[in-house]
Amino acid sequence: MKKTINRRDFLKLAGLLPLGLAAPRFIQTPKGQKNVVILIFDALSAYHMSLYGYSRETTPNIAKLAERALVYNKHYAGGNYTTTGTASLLTGTNPWTHRAFQIDGGVAESVATHNIFNVFHNYYRLAYTHNLFANVLLKQFQNNMDDWIPRNRLFLGSYSGFIQTLFGNDEDTASISWGRNIKIEEAGYAYSLFLSHIYQPLQNSKVKNINAQFPRGIPTSNYEDNFTLEQAVSWISGRLTAAPQPFFGYFHLLPPHAPYRTSSEFYGRFRADGFTPKEKPIDVFTEHKDKNDLSRRRMEYDEFILYADKEFGRLYNYLESSGLLENTLLVLTSDHGEMIERGIVGHMTNALHQPVIRIPLLIFEPGRKTRLDINTATSAIDLLPTLLHLTNQTIPNWAEGIILPPFASAAPAPDRKIYVMRAIKNAPDQPLTTSVSTTMIKGIYKIHYYIGYPELKKRGQDELVKLFDIEADPEELVDLSLARKEIANQLLGELKAKLAEVNKPYL
Amino acid sequence: MITLSNSRYYRKQELWSLFLMCAFPLYFWTLLLAFRDVSWLTERTNAWDAVGVVSYGMVFASVESVIVFIIAVLLGFLVSRSWSGERRGALLGVLALIASLWATADQLYFLWGTPLPAWIFQILVKSAHPVRIIYGVLLALVAPTVILPAYFILQTDKGLQAAQNFIERITLLSMLYLFSAFAGLVVVIIRNI
Numbered sequence: 006m007k008k009t010i011n012r013r014d015f016l017k018l019a020g021l022l023p024l025g026l027a028a029p030r031f032i033q034t035p036k037g038q039k040n041v042v043i044l045i046f047d048a049l050s051a052y053h054m055s056l057y058g059y060s061r062e063t064t065p066n067i068a069k070l071a072e073r074a075l076v077y078n079k080h081y082a083g084g085n086y087t088t089t090g091t092a093s094l095l096t097g098t099n100p101w102t103h104r105a106f107q108i109d110g111g112v113a114e115s116v117a118t119h120n121i122f123n124v125f126h127n128y129y130r131l132a133y134t135h136n137l138f139a140n141v142l143l144k145q146f147q148n149n150m151d152d153w154i155p156r157n158r159l160f161l162g163s164y165s166g167f168i169q170t171l172f173g174n175d176e177d178t179a180s181i182s183w184g185r186n187i188k189i190e191e192a193g194y195a196y197s198l199f200l201s202h203i204y205q206p207l208q209n210s211k212v213k214n215i216n217a218q219f220p221r222g223i224p225t226s227n228y229e230d231n232f233t234l235e236q237a238v239s240w241i242s243g244r245l246t247a248a249p250q251p252f253f254g255y256f257h258l259l260p261p262h263a264p265y266r267t268s269s270e271f272y273g274r275f276r277a278d279g280f281t282p283k284e285k286p287i288d289v290f291t292e293h294k295d296k297n298d299l300s301r302r303r304m305e306y307d308e309f310i311l312y313a314d315k316e317f318g319r320l321y322n323y324l325e326s327s328g329l330l331e332n333t334l335l336v337l338t339s340d341h342g343e344m345i346e347r348g349i350v351g352h353m354t355n356a357l358h359q360p361v362i363r364i365p366l367l368i369f370e371p372g373r374k375t376r377l378d379i380n381t382a383t384s385a386i387d388l389l390p391t392l393l394h395l396t397n398q399t400i401p402n403w404a405e406g407i408i409l410p411p412f413a414s415a416a417p418a419p420d421r422k423i424y425v426m427r428a429i430k431n432a433p434d435q436p437l438t439t440s441v442s443t444t445m446i447k448g449i450y451k452i453h454y455y456i457g458y459p460e461l462k463k464r465g466q467d468e469l470v471k472l473f474d475i476e477a478d479p480e481e482l483v484d485l486s487l488a489r490k491e492i493a494n495q496l497l498g499e500l501k502a503k504l505a506e507v508n509k510p511y512l
Numbered sequence: 513m514i515t516l517s518n519s520r521y522y523r524k525q526e527l528w529s530l531f532l533m534c535a536f537p538l539y540f541w542t543l544l545l546a547f548r549d550v551s552w553l554t555e556r557t558n559a560w561d562a563v564g565v566v567s568y569g570m571v572f573a574s575v576e577s578v579i580v581f582i583i584a585v586l587l588g589f590l591v592s593r594s595w596s597g598e599r600r601g602a603l604l605g606v607l608a609l610i611a612s613l614w615a616t617a618d619q620l621y622f623l624w625g626t627p628l629p630a631w632i633f634q635i636l637v638k639s640a641h642p643v644r645i646i647y648g649v650l651l652a653l654v655a656p657t658v659i660l661p662a663y664f665i666l667q668t669d670k671g672l673q674a675a676q677n678f679i680e681r682i683t684l685l686s687m688l689y690l691f692s693a694f695a696g697l698v699v700v701i702i703r704n705i
Contacts, residue, residue: 108557172568175703178561182568185549186542193622196542196569198615200576432558 038251039371040333041125041392044320045094045255046313047087047136048262048352050342051080052360053310061280063310066318067337067367072376077366077409079382081446082341085352085361085427087138090340090385091257095121095142097389097404100426101507104433109138109177111145113433119403121389122149125253127398131244134257135159135226135237137177139340143255144176154244159237160230161212161223164204221266221305226259234260234316242323250332251396257340260313263351265305267312274311275304282346283480289460289469290355291348303345321369331371334395336388339364355427355460357444357453358481362425368409370395379410382446384423422447422499436508445500449476452496470497522585526601529679532686533605534584535577537612539689541619542573564703570696584608595666602675603665609682610657 051057056068057078083093083100092105092112096119103112103119111117122130123146131152132143140156147153157166165183172179186196187204195201209216212223212231223231241256248254282303294302317337324330343352344361352361366383368391386406393400394408407417427442437443439457453471455461461469472486472493486493522530546566553562584604591600636642664671 109561172700172704174705175564175700178557178564178703179568179700181553182565183572185545185565186569186572194545194619196545196573197576198538198541198612198619199580202615430555430558 038128039396040245040251040253040329041128041336041396042245042252042254042324042333043094043256043336043338043388044317045091045134045139045257046261046317046337046339047139047257047259048341048343049310049313049339049365050344050360051078051363051365052342053307054365056365061275061278061307063307064314066314066321067365070318070321070369071367073369073373075368075370075373075377075379075409075411077368077379077383079380079446080338080364080366081382081384081423081425082339082362082364083385084425085341085354085357085442086429087136087340088142089426089428090364091136091139091142094338094340094385094388095146095255097121097386097406099386099405099424099507100428101437101504102403102405105142106428106431106433108429109141110433111141116403117145118149119401120146120149121255121392122146122253124389124393124398124401125396128251128253129249130253130255131248132255132257133159133241135232135259136257136262137180137226139257141177143257152248156226157230159240160226160232161215161236164208165230218269219266220269220272222264224260224266225264232259234258234312235319238316238320238323242320242327245324245329246327258313260316261306261309261343263306263343265302265309267305267308270315271308271311273308275307283482285346285480285482288347288349288356288358289455289464290458292350292354294348294350299345299348299350302350306343306345330369333371334392335369336392337365337367337369338385338388340385355440355442355455355458357425357427357442359451359475359479362444377411381410381417382421382423383409383417420447422503424503434511436511437504438508443500443504445496445503446475447496447499449474450492450496451475451481452493452500454497454500472496522588522601523597526597527585529683530584530588530601530605530608531577531581532683532690533679534581534608535574535693536682536686536689537609537616538573538577538580539570539686539693541612541616542569543689543692545569563699567696567699567703570693571700574693574697580608598676599666599672602672602679603662605679605682606661606665606675607658610661614654614657 053059054064054067055062056064056071056076082090084090086108088105088108088110089100092103093100096103096112096116098116098119100106103116105112112120122132126149129152130150131154132150133154134140134143135156137156143150143153155169157169165180168179168183169176187201189195189201189205197204215223215233224233225231237258241254245252245254282300321330321335324333324335341352342361342364344350344354344356344358346360347356347358349356354361364385366388384406386404387409388406390400390404390406391409391412394412400408407413407421410416423446425444426437428437428440430440431437441456443454445452445454451473453469455469457467461467470486470493471484472489473481473483474485475481543566546569549565550562553565584607588600588604591603595603636645639645661671661675665675
């Protein structure tokens with residue numbers, strides 16, 4: 006028997022090495038498992054979707070497809086901005102557990118392995134996001150993925166790719182600075198005095214062919230890089246067809262996040278349509294936006310939703326015609342909502358009113374032919390255990406959510422509490438004691454609790470409590486904290502007890 | 513006393529002064545705008561990230577300074593050999609600064625958000641060639657700021673002396689900015705380790 010191998014044999018064996026490395030995963034792959042695709046439209050508020058009763062027809066495609074889906078009518082994000090909202094969804098835990106508070110922060114290192122990619126370890130896991138801050142989380146979980154797709158993969162011709170290459174460990178901050186340095190765009194000024202004037206025409210020349218398709222400008226990520234949903238959806242469709250099955254795909258697309266730049270097909274669709282939003286009281290965190298400004302921004306946001314809606318329809322049709330949907334759970338949701346009322350525009354607000362935290366959730370399961378509406382309150386943290394349950398996998402004990410109805414054997418407890426939080430200024434290792442917004446939904450009530458904000462201190466208050474009956478008053482027009490003081494005190498006591506409990510390790 | 517040199521090549525000191533003159537307005541503007549951004553950055557992220565954005569800004573400004581410097585050096589070869597090295601250095605340094613001031617003015621227009629008076633636009637709209645008028649006015653504004661300093665530096669010793677004194681002061685200040693840029697580079701390296 007030959008004891009040594011020659012160079013040629015070695016090379017042959019070396020050629021098999023990649024296959025050998027990949028083989029154990031695929032050999033161990035459970036047969037007949039359903040694929041899972043989570044599609045996020047960033048900052049998509051359920052409040053602005055005609056699917057959920059909004060009077061502008063913003064989601065005709067989604068509404069049509071929902072006739073074959075599970076539609077969750079009271080679904081809440083974990084937070085009102087990307088970092089916290091996405092972290093809750095991806096970890097299945099509440100914000101005080103994952104501690105992704107700061108806008109470009111990740112989850113606490115001690116819980117970094119508690120993520121949805123890790124629990125789907127028998128799957129081929131791939132993920133992409135346009136969003137800089139969601140990408141921080143994906144980067145943190147990259148060791149639990151098979152394919153972490155670079156952000157610039159779906160940007161139109163860009164000269165910014167070198168930022169990710171050169172400053173990979175600090176991409177988010179480097180990108181922000183690069184944007185402020187070189188991209189003059191709408192602001193009209195940049196740190197760079199000369200190169201910014203050269204950069205802009207160069208960038209424009211790369212995208213000039215599609216300029217006409219986007220009258221408000223080509224969709225962009227933080228005014229940095231341009232992209233189109235058409236390109237993203239086509240790419241995702243192709244990538245899923247080629248991915249080894251079963252796969253777990255997470256795709257976090259930026260629209261309808263600001264800047265609201267819809268395509269020419271939907272531009273002006275809601276102009277002068279006679280729509281009048283409900284008059285709402287000015288909030289303590291108002292940005293003093295006037296009525297006209299709010300009205301214009303609302304129209305632009307709603308028109309941008311139409312663009313996302315159309316492209317979702319295209320993705321769905323592709324998955325259906327390719328046969329993938331026969332064996333794929335498709336989830337449509339968002340990381341947080343958007344608020345264009347009470348003098349506030351966007352989601353960088355301390356307020357936690359319904360439009361900024363109530364998000365869509367639709368689950369398209371193979372074989373479903375009819376719509377099923379779920380009217381109990383549900384949370385983004387429920388998605389992880391539900392998807393594990395639907396793919397016959399074990400739910401880890403660190404998951405804090407529940408299996409969503411109708412899949413759970415029992416209905417959720419009527420006194421279940423759902424929490425949404427904003428603690429953007431909190432360091433992960435600090436207790437949640439100042440500049441914190443929390444809301445707790447329990448039964449028909451929703452209590453808002455704000456602590457330590459300068460806006461409150463100006464009014465001589467350290468905290469602010471609001472109570473709404475969201476069944477009778479879904480628009481949150483009448484604060485019941487005084488009229489139903491007993492209930493407010495009881496719920497506030499429960500919320501404070503929870504905060505005291507989760508703060509204990511950090512005091 | 514001013515020495516005459518017919519060499520096309522630059523002396524080290526000449527290059528160093530020219531680089532500092534090119535870098536000064538770029539660092540100044542970067543720091544000004546970056547500090548303006550610090551409050552919203554700190555609010556949305558944290559102080560360390562705000563320091564990061566400023567640091568990257570200084571590093572990018574260094575790269576831009578080198579590019580502007582190289583262009584200025586190359587333009588220097590177009591200056592007639594009959595002018596001394598000192599005159600050429602002073603001229604390039606001052607012209608680099610003037611160009612930066614005009615670029616700053618252009619950005620200040622947007623930064624301050626004060627539009628031109630409506631009557632100017634009305635005149636432009638009524639005229640047959642508004643673009644020509646805009647370029648004509650700009651030329652009339654820019655040309656004296658280039659020609660006058662160039663004339664005084666190249667033709668008079670007093671002008672040269674004044675320019676050199678001015679450059680000396682600016683370069684001293686620029687050294688401080690250079691130190692900040694170095695600190696920025698250290699921060700960038702730390703953040704990427």
